[in-house]
Amino acid sequence: MAKDFTKRADNYSEWYNTLVERADLAENSAVRGCMVIKPYGYAIWEKMQAALDKMFKATGHQNAYFPLFIPKSYFEKEAEHVEGFAKECAVVTHHRLKPKKNGEAGLEPDPDAKLEEELIVRPTSETIIWDTYRGWIQSWRDLPVLCNQWANVVRWEMRTRMFLRTAEFLWQEGHTAHATSEEAVEETKKMLNVYAYFAEQFMAIPVIKGVKSPNERFAGALDTYCIEAMMQDGKALQAGTSHFLGQNFAKAFDVKFVSKENKLEYVWATSWGVSTRLMGALIMTHSDDNGLVLPPALAPLQVVIIPIYKTDVERDKVNQTAENIKSTLEAKGISVRYDNREDYRSGWKFNEYEFKGVPVRVTIGARDLEKGLVELARRDNLTKETIEVTNASDHIVKLLDDIQKNLYGKALAFRNSHTFKVDTWRDFTEQIEKGGFLLCHWDGTSETEEKIKEETKATIRCIPFDATEEEGKCIYSGKPSSRRVIFARAY
Amino acid sequence: MAKDFTKRADNYSEWYNTLVERADLAENSAVRGCMVIKPYGYAIWEKMQAALDKMFKATGHQNAYFPLFIPKSYFEKEAEHVEGFAKECAVVTHHRLKPKKNGEAGLEPDPDAKLEEELIVRPTSETIIWDTYRGWIQSWRDLPVLCNQWANVVRWEMRTRMFLRTAEFLWQEGHTAHATSEEAVEETKKMLNVYAYFAEQFMAIPVIKGVKSPNERFAGALDTYCIEAMMQDGKALQAGTSHFLGQNFAKAFDVKFVSKENKLEYVWATSWGVSTRLMGALIMTHSDDNGLVLPPALAPLQVVIIPIYKTDVERDKVNQTAENIKSTLEAKGISVRYDNREDYRSGWKFNEYEFKGVPVRVTIGARDLEKGLVELARRDNLTKETIEVTNASDHIVKLLDDIQKNLYGKALAFRNSHTFKVDTWRDFTEQIEKGGFLLCHWDGTSETEEKIKEETKATIRCIPFDATEEEGKCIYSGKPSSRRVIFARAY
Numbered sequence: 001m002a003k004d005f006t007k008r009a010d011n012y013s014e015w016y017n018t019l020v021e022r023a024d025l026a027e028n029s030a031v032r033g034c035m036v037i038k039p040y041g042y043a044i045w046e047k048m049q050a051a052l053d054k055m056f057k058a059t060g061h062q063n064a065y066f067p068l069f070i071p072k073s074y075f076e077k078e079a080e081h082v083e084g085f086a087k088e089c090a091v092v093t094h095h096r097l098k099p100k101k102n103g104e105a106g107l108e109p110d111p112d113a114k115l116e117e118e119l120i121v122r123p124t125s126e127t128i129i130w131d132t133y134r135g136w137i138q139s140w141r142d143l144p145v146l147c148n149q150w151a152n153v154v155r156w157e158m159r160t161r162m163f164l165r166t167a168e169f170l171w172q173e174g175h176t177a178h179a180t181s182e183e184a185v186e187e188t189k190k191m192l193n194v195y196a197y198f199a200e201q202f203m204a205i206p207v208i209k210g211v212k213s214p215n216e217r218f219a220g221a222l223d224t225y226c227i228e229a230m231m232q233d234g235k236a237l238q239a240g241t242s243h244f245l246g247q248n249f250a251k252a253f254d255v256k257f258v259s260k261e262n263k264l265e266y267v268w269a270t271s272w273g274v275s276t277r278l279m280g281a282l283i284m285t286h287s288d289d290n291g292l293v294l295p296p297a298l299a300p301l302q303v304v305i306i307p308i309y310k311t312d313v314e315r316d317k318v319n320q321t322a323e324n325i326k327s328t329l330e331a332k333g334i335s336v337r338y339d340n341r342e343d344y345r346s347g348w349k350f351n352e353y354e355f356k357g358v359p360v361r362v363t364i365g366a367r368d369l370e371k372g373l374v375e376l377a378r379r380d381n382l383t384k385e386t387i388e389v390t391n392a393s394d395h396i397v398k399l400l401d402d403i404q405k406n407l408y409g410k411a412l413a414f415r416n417s418h419t420f421k422v423d424t425w426r427d428f429t430e431q432i433e434k435g436g437f438l439l440c441h442w443d444g445t446s447e448t449e450e451k452i453k454e455e456t457k458a459t460i461r462c463i464p465f466d467a468t469e470e471e472g473k474c475i476y477s478g479k480p481s482s483r484r485v486i487f488a489r490a491y
Numbered sequence: 492m493a494k495d496f497t498k499r500a501d502n503y504s505e506w507y508n509t510l511v512e513r514a515d516l517a518e519n520s521a522v523r524g525c526m527v528i529k530p531y532g533y534a535i536w537e538k539m540q541a542a543l544d545k546m547f548k549a550t551g552h553q554n555a556y557f558p559l560f561i562p563k564s565y566f567e568k569e570a571e572h573v574e575g576f577a578k579e580c581a582v583v584t585h586h587r588l589k590p591k592k593n594g595e596a597g598l599e600p601d602p603d604a605k606l607e608e609e610l611i612v613r614p615t616s617e618t619i620i621w622d623t624y625r626g627w628i629q630s631w632r633d634l635p636v637l638c639n640q641w642a643n644v645v646r647w648e649m650r651t652r653m654f655l656r657t658a659e660f661l662w663q664e665g666h667t668a669h670a671t672s673e674e675a676v677e678e679t680k681k682m683l684n685v686y687a688y689f690a691e692q693f694m695a696i697p698v699i700k701g702v703k704s705p706n707e708r709f710a711g712a713l714d715t716y717c718i719e720a721m722m723q724d725g726k727a728l729q730a731g732t733s734h735f736l737g738q739n740f741a742k743a744f745d746v747k748f749v750s751k752e753n754k755l756e757y758v759w760a761t762s763w764g765v766s767t768r769l770m771g772a773l774i775m776t777h778s779d780d781n782g783l784v785l786p787p788a789l790a791p792l793q794v795v796i797i798p799i800y801k802t803d804v805e806r807d808k809v810n811q812t813a814e815n816i817k818s819t820l821e822a823k824g825i826s827v828r829y830d831n832r833e834d835y836r837s838g839w840k841f842n843e844y845e846f847k848g849v850p851v852r853v854t855i856g857a858r859d860l861e862k863g864l865v866e867l868a869r870r871d872n873l874t875k876e877t878i879e880v881t882n883a884s885d886h887i888v889k890l891l892d893d894i895q896k897n898l899y900g901k902a903l904a905f906r907n908s909h910t911f912k913v914d915t916w917r918d919f920t921e922q923i924e925k926g927g928f929l930l931c932h933w934d935g936t937s938e939t940e941e942k943i944k945e946e947t948k949a950t951i952r953c954i955p956f957d958a959t960e961e962e963g964k965c966i967y968s969g970k971p972s973s974r975r976v977i978f979a980r981a982y
Contacts, residue, residue: 039553062530094582
């Protein structure tokens with residue numbers, strides 16, 4: 001058990017912040033709202049990137065890179081987009097520093113180097129990309145354009161938390177251009193499914209797929225699809241979004257094409273993204289009061305082997321067994337560390353790898369080894385078992401698979417036991433304090449949604465794709481409703 | 492032969508710019524000095540990244556991510572660094588836009604959201620990283636720290652050219668911390684060797700390893716090592732640098748550690764980087780008047796297969812052969828496209844892939860196929876051969892290897908034939924106009940170097956590591972010198 005480590009039940013928020021720092025995932029930087037992603041945290045992000053990038057390419061997308069800076073006027077071209085994104089942002093006004101006047105020490109922006117038009121550090125890239133697509137698209141033959149970019153973006157958030165909400169964050173943003181509305185909608189759904197598959201198969205996080213209410217829609221989109229996950233405090237976390245943008249950006253940036261029927265038409269658009277926020281979701285879904293818990297599919301280190309011996313003869317035997325297991329596992333593509341450093345005690349090592357969430361620990365003790373045995377410890381449920389050394393590698397492979405499935409199952413069971421059908425306003429206000437997903441009828445109006453948010457801080461996370469048709473009355477207004485939506489407090 | 496395509500001999504600079512755009516590598520964006528890297532260009536960069544990243548990890552480095560923004564005051568902490576980097580840069584002064592006053596249309600920076608301290612978009616990250624390392628390093632046990640980051644950086648260049656010099660560019664920057672000067676110097680050399688290996692083995696570009704003269708040193712470094720390549724116009728291009736930073740940044744940011752001898756000491760530093768500039772080097776080293784030429788090791792598409800047939804029966808036979816060759820090659824890890832689109836003529840396809848530098852083209856003609864033959868065309872030397880279809884895959888594998896070696900050999904021969912020992916100022920001024928590397932004696936002073944630069948635009952590219960000791964007189968001042976250095980005009 002990690003010392004001085006806040007329990008989830010005592011202070012969930014402090015537990016999270018401490019975990020992020022102590023597991024060497026990230027730390028706050030000297031720059032307001034910007035974090036440093038430390039090597040161990042970044043290694044997890046790299047595994048996420050690799051898996052997602054492979055899926056993007058398998059669905060026909062190519063990577064490209066667009067400028068960091070966007071001219072201010074670009075945001076003014078799409079009316080809703082400007083409302084959503086050109087507010088809290090980093091504004092570049094000068095392109096040079098010069099020594100201060102009057103012999104004072106230090107530098108200041110050079111008034112002679114004031115930009116004619118301010119540049120905005122991209123909060124998202126629809127505008128600059130659609131300005132570029134105008135040059136790429138003339139005919140139906142040029143469509144679809146299926147681009148993705150891995151990039152940093154900046155949104156000047158007032159209250160920040162590592163991974164969950166930071167001024168600068170890393171993400172990918174896909175931007176596609178299509179000849180028809182149908183094809184664009186299909187793309188929007190396809191990419192949401194890619195995200196859902198990634199969340200469930202790699203992150204071991206069950207997600208609910210659905211559509212956002214107009215209030216929660218991306219600024220400039222006709223529809224925003226999302227995947228929503230539940231954290232261990234019962235709050236929701238939006239883990240990915242995919243937007244059907246209609247012809248809004250094509251119209252704002254004058255992107256037309258000659259169709260097969262020889263007509264000049266505006267292009268249809270989608271955009272979709274996931275960010276380092278997923279790191280927050282990963283941590284908050286699986287980790288416990290002993291530290292980080294990682295699904296094997298995303299663990300930078302999947303297996304750690306720790307030796308215990310006294311004499312040189314014992315050491316040689318343990319080393320040999322460890323190296324055998326290591327090379328056998330590595331040949332199967334599993335990442336293994338044999339930690340035989342002698343200046344760290346085994347107890348220290350146990351704590352260290354437990355806190356960092358390494359899925360499987362193999363302890364090779366000289367005494368066990370005499371009996372042909374080694375000990376395996378699972379990080380997910382903290383159980384141990386002693387097995388024959390001859391079976392070790394095969395057993396570990398199965399164990400990793402088990403752990404991956406168990407984490408998903410546990411998270412799903414948690415979500416199910418914290419999802420409630422709620423039919424009265426009184427139950428709603430009581431339950432929302434305890435957390436969880438509240439399946440409720442809603443009258444479909446923004447007014448009601450806003451009032452519920454004001455009174456309870458709960459928002460509509462999504463209207464699930466698989467919601468069944470069902471007559472009911474709005475939880476708040478009592479007006480008729482034909483399906484339940486998910487309300488929750490959210491990150 | 493590509494139509495309307497400028498020849499190198501006619502206008503090298505226009506040839507380059509046209510090539511970059513027409514081969515779909517990159518284009519200028521609406522934002523001054525910033526480029527859009529198009530999917531085909533980005534795919535080459537991704538291959539570069541993958542190869543380099545693997546080598547960084549194999550030499551013990553881990554990736555991390557540090558903030559995009561650096562507080563202005565950080566630059567003021569290292570005296571030489573501020574001179575070099577805090578001049579032409581993007582300065583963020585506000586964190587919000589608001590509607591203009593007086594009912595005017597548009598947005599303006601909100602005066603209420605002026606930052607207390609301006610933020611600089613990183614031109615390089617030594618300052619923010621060493622500010623972070625202070626928290627990471629206390630004892631010799633914490634050393635070495637071996638981090639790399641893949642990131643975008645911004646330097647407000649006045650005259651920009653795609654890939655070669657852009658306001659925003661992509662790069663990697665390694666930043667390491669060590670307990671001793673010796674270890675830091677060893678790291679500096681090790682990473683220069685990694686760059687040289689990458690340039691020669693992957694990019695097929697011969698490079699000269701050496702040390703920069705003080706004038707050309709990185710601002711804040713004690714020594715800058717570099718690899719220098721020669722372009723086809725005889726100009727030099729610095730393809731990578733590795734800096735020994737001494738204790739300068741540790742002192743500026745107060746990063747100390749307790750040594751094994753229990754003394755409090757400043758940490759020793761290195762930094763090293765390569766950027767999307769390498770794309771410029773790749774293009775200018777190998778490409779020709781027919782377009783792009785790519786070494787197979789970095790070509791996104793290594794082999795293209797083009798069918799020629801008339802009847803349906805012919806088509807089926809050609810398809811079958813093409814698919815066979817494709818799957819055999821792909822099983823060997825080679826990237827292949829079978830372009831059987833019927834709405835493009837074969838002639839158009841030949842031009843397209845030639846211009847885009849695909850190393851090997853396989854033409855499967857129905858008539859040849861009846862005789863059991865297919866045609867192979869090499870992009871590097873534009874030769875063709877007809878071979879038996881049964882040998883095709885094995886032959887292509889060898890061909891790719893041949894092409895990789897041939898491109899390197901060609902570039903090396905070019906460099907050798909454009910490298911001159913020059914011993915008089917008159918020869919120097921004549922030869923420098925024709926281009927090439929000039930091996931000359933130099934008196935070791937900055938004054939001489941600056942005068943030569945003023946008069947001829949030539950700079951000292953490096954003092955080669957393998958320069959032999961040799962008595963001589965400075966080409967300019969006539970003062971004694973003990974080894975030759977390389978002068979050239981440079982990108």
